[in-house]
Amino acid sequence: xxALKENPVAVQSKQMLxxxxxxxxxxxxxxxxxIKELAECAGLDxxxxxxxxxxxxxxxxxxxQEMCQLYIKELRGxxxxxxxxxxxxxxxxxxxxxxxxxLLKKNNLLPLVLIKFDEYLSELNTLFLSNPLYREKSPYExxxxxxxxxxxxxxxLEGGTKESPEEMARIIGSIMxxxxxxx
Numbered sequence: 001x002x003a004l005k006e007n008p009v010a011v012q013s014k015q016m017l018x019x020x021x022x023x024x025x026x027x028x029x030x031x032x033x034x035i036k037e038l039a040e041c042a043g044l045d046x047x048x049x050x051x052x053x054x055x056x057x058x059x060x061x062x063x064x065q066e067m068c069q070l071y072i073k074e075l076r077g078x079x080x081x082x083x084x085x086x087x088x089x090x091x092x093x094x095x096x097x098x099x100x101x102x103l104l105k106k107n108n109l110l111p112l113v114l115i116k117f118d119e120y121l122s123e124l125n126t127l128f129l130s131n132p133l134y135r136e137k138s139p140y141e142x143x144x145x146x147x148x149x150x151x152x153x154x155x156x157l158e159g160g161t162k163e164s165p166e167e168m169a170r171i172i173g174s175i176m177x178x179x180x181x182x183x
Contacts (some may be wrong), residue, residue: 014052014062016042021059022103030056030107057112063100064116067093072120075127087172091165094153101157114150121146145176 020042024033033056039049053059074089075081094101104110125142149172156168163171 010052013042013044013048014059016044017049017052017059018062021056022063022100025103025107030109060104060109060112061116063097064113067097068116068120072123072127075124081127083176084169084173087176088165088169090149091153091156091168094157095161095165098157098161105157110154114147117146117150118143148175 017038021033021038024038024041035049035056036046038056038059039046042049071090071093074093075086078085078089101110101113104112121142152168152172152175156163
């Protein structure tokens with residue numbers, strides 16, 4: 001079955017609202033940004049906002065969804081899926097979006113990231129299912145690892161992202177078990 005493409009006008013409106021929200025978050029607290037103000041900043045009306053989103057959080061989820069999809073695409077494109085390569089790709093994407101993460105941190109919204117990442121956890125795990133180490137894990141183990149991974153990410157962000165994605169991949173690699181046949 002062919003996936004339906006989203007209306008290009010809706011896609012553009014969503015991006016305009018996302019960009020406007022991030023612009024407003026540069027100037028003021030997220031909690032004080034109204035839907036009316038957000039729509040006006042995007043050059044749209046409130047009806048357009050509500051046609052595309054139910055809340056401001058959903059606008060932020062759009063960026064997080066884009067990041068998760070990019071990560072999955074990167075993993076699928078790897079010639080060989082190793083824990084090092086997967087972790088390095090993850091931190092490269094985080095580095096590309098560090099400003100976005102810092103805006104979330106400034107507004108105490110980093111927990112939204114874990115909520116969205118959790119939605120993609122089962123899809124990410126399917127990429128690893130050929131590996132017996134992951135196939136045998138209970139869902140609790142997978143969520144435990146994801147939570148630890150996220151906590152390391154938060155510390156890395158708070159520390160100013162001083163370590164490179166390669167260095168972070170080595171650090172995580174020393175904590176997590178290697179994938180089968182990983183050298």
